[in-house]
Amino acid sequence: MATTVFQQALGTLESHSCLSSSGFRHECGSASVRLISKDFKVDIALMRRGNYCSKKRSFSLIQASTSQTTVFDPVSSPLHKTANDSKKKPSEAALILIRHGESMWNEKNLFTGCVDVPLTKKGVEEAIEAGKRISNIPIDLIYTSALIRAQMTAMLAMTQHRRKKVPIIQHEENEQARAWSQIFSEETNKQCIPVLTAWQLNERMYGELQGLNKQETADKYGKAKVQEWRRSYDIPPPNGESLEMCAERAVAYFQEHIEPQLQSGKNVMIAAHGNSLRSIIMYLDKLTSQEVISLELSTGIPMLYIFKEGSFIRRGSPVAPTEAGVYAYTKRLAQYRQRLDEMLQ
Ligand SMILES: O=C(O)[C@H](O)COP(=O)(O)O
Numbered sequence: 475m476a477t478t479v480f481q482q483a484l485g486t487l488e489s490h491s492c493l494s495s496s497g498f499r500h501e502c503g504s505a506s507v508r509l510i511s512k513d514f515k516v517d518i519a520l521m522r523r524g525n526y527c528s529k530k531r532s533f534s535l536i537q538a539s540t541s542q543t544t545v546f547d548p549v550s551s552p553l554h555k556t557a558n559d560s561k562k563k564p565s566e567a568a569l570i571l572i573r574h575g576e577s578m579w580n581e582k583n584l585f586t587g588c589v590d591v592p593l594t595k596k597g598v599e600e601a602i603e604a605g606k607r608i609s610n611i612p613i614d615l616i617y618t619s620a621l622i623r624a625q626m627t628a629m630l631a632m633t634q635h636r637r638k639k640v641p642i643i644q645h646e647e648n649e650q651a652r653a654w655s656q657i658f659s660e661e662t663n664k665q666c667i668p669v670l671t672a673w674q675l676n677e678r679m680y681g682e683l684q685g686l687n688k689q690e691t692a693d694k695y696g697k698a699k700v701q702e703w704r705r706s707y708d709i710p711p712p713n714g715e716s717l718e719m720c721a722e723r724a725v726a727y728f729q730e731h732i733e734p735q736l737q738s739g740k741n742v743m744i745a746a747h748g749n750s751l752r753s754i755i756m757y758l759d760k761l762t763s764q765e766v767i768s769l770e771l772s773t774g775i776p777m778l779y780i781f782k783e784g785s786f787i788r789r790g791s792p793v794a795p796t797e798a799g800v801y802a803y804t805k806r807l808a809q810y811r812q813r814l815d816e817m818l819q
Contacts (some may be wrong), residue, residue: 566782566806567736568611570743571751572631574623575600575774583688587680587714593626600774601627605634607792608776610811612741615668616641617732619675619746628669628745636814643669674727677747681714707763717766721753728754736781758786780804
């Protein structure tokens, strides 16, 4: 019984929590920003607060199935929303971005793009390590690309989460898939995290470079040409997508589907790819098309943002689950971790 009450409290905290403005300012200090920039591998010249004020958007929360018998609606679930909560404006939400762990084609140094390649053993280990780093951060919803390397990363990371909720892939490809994957226990629903897959979060389509060796391609076409294909903003590789084209669909998806969830107080993890995440970070940090060129993301390193009052505040990459700095980020995250500690004693 005590556990149930606690879990309800934790559930409320997972979705709606308050933060004093003084704590917030303190936590946004330059020391944090420096640590974050190191992990993001962003050129020092790019370091800045990166706050983004989004337009106020009407909430377009995850649509529950059209079927009346659908039970799985994380948004209206009592775990996430109470009568009192509907009057409150959620003050902040956590956003975790994670590039997939090393894939079998990363290992072979092949252009991968939208080819659906799984993780290597090292990639599996990176995903597990990433999961440890975020094991105390609340997660209400997970978004992944349609590609297995991002999905493996999300699932493996969640094996490490201390809350022990179960990530469940939402099958919405057709009515039957939706109907056949229903869950009929409200209690079980409360212990699940919906995982939404979207092709818009896929790696950029690398066109006729897909499957080619990166070094051999540079030897053949010249280092400068290949660097232009890989890192320019608006020059696509032959018959592929430029970063700009990739950003168009990835950022549109983020704005339409993910940002409203953050606005409603949901804590979100996105497992995706080097270039789809570079596009999203460009949007979150308001990077210019020049600045994004030098943004490099390592495989399997989680990056944390706090969404508060329409702004994204970059908080960096949690170094280890026990590192004090991670939990000093916001009062709300510290409270969440404290409750986890109490629950798991
Ligand atoms: O698709 C690929 O080959 C990689 O995931 C990203 O490659 P890049 O670093 O060359 O953009």
